[in-house]
Amino acid sequence: MIPSGARSHLAPVLAVDIGATKVDAAVAAPDGMLHDRRRLVLEEQLDLAAALVSMLRAMVAENDVAAVGVGCAGPMTGHGETVSPVNIAQWREFPLRAVLAEGTGKDVFVDGDARALALAEGAVGAARGQDSYLSMVVSTGIGGGIVLNGRLLDGASGNAGHVGHLTVVPEGRLCHCLSRGCLEAEASGLAIEAMTGRPPREADVTVRKHVGDLVGRAVGTLAATLDFTRCYVAGSVALGYGDEFIASANASATRVSTMPYTKDLRIERSGLDADGPLLGAAYVAWFGVAS
């Protein structure tokens, strides 16, 4: 359960989701409705920062918003003081929060995209009522957010939840982080495409089960370490691979987490739809304003 403290401060905010291929923005109303949606396609932007500031400045001028919330691919430092998204080459140690604050004249709150999704999952998704859980995205890449005792864990640099870099295959495939056998290097959409030579959605049942097995191994290990019994998975691979994936993930999670306190561990589908990332960004703003 995400603390309800932010609820009493709800005012419309500008929500921004900076992903691997596009930036989505919308105005999020206190009831969770999204309107005035706008989008930038990354490959069309020679200067992404300038285009983003221009778009957000126009939205702020046309809408009454209290703050700006951003979910952005990591890694980052200090809640967006600098961001270096793996898939956005023109941003390396880019001062995202300051640039957007200056560009919009609003308070800007930034967090990792998967961490933002964890907030929305707890507030309005499948994790409602859960005090401790892992929220996970298995898509082009793999990310996550860890909520324990009602708090999203930050860690020393604000990057807690990067579950994609858990080692699941000793001396396995080379990861972009330069380690080997990371979950992201073995089970992400990019990894599946590299291994099979086909788009991830065309993977056969053997691959789907294998990916589920690796994800479950990571979840089970984390559950025993951190003491949670629910994991909610989102993303095109996790959701697109259907029951075969979920069953395989649960079987391996149960196999590796045998401590008494993890006996009820379950991996379930996210309760958020395609608007989840934008809602997550809105909650980054609402929690930021409230704290």
Ligand SMILES: [Zn+2]
């Ligand atoms: Zn890695």
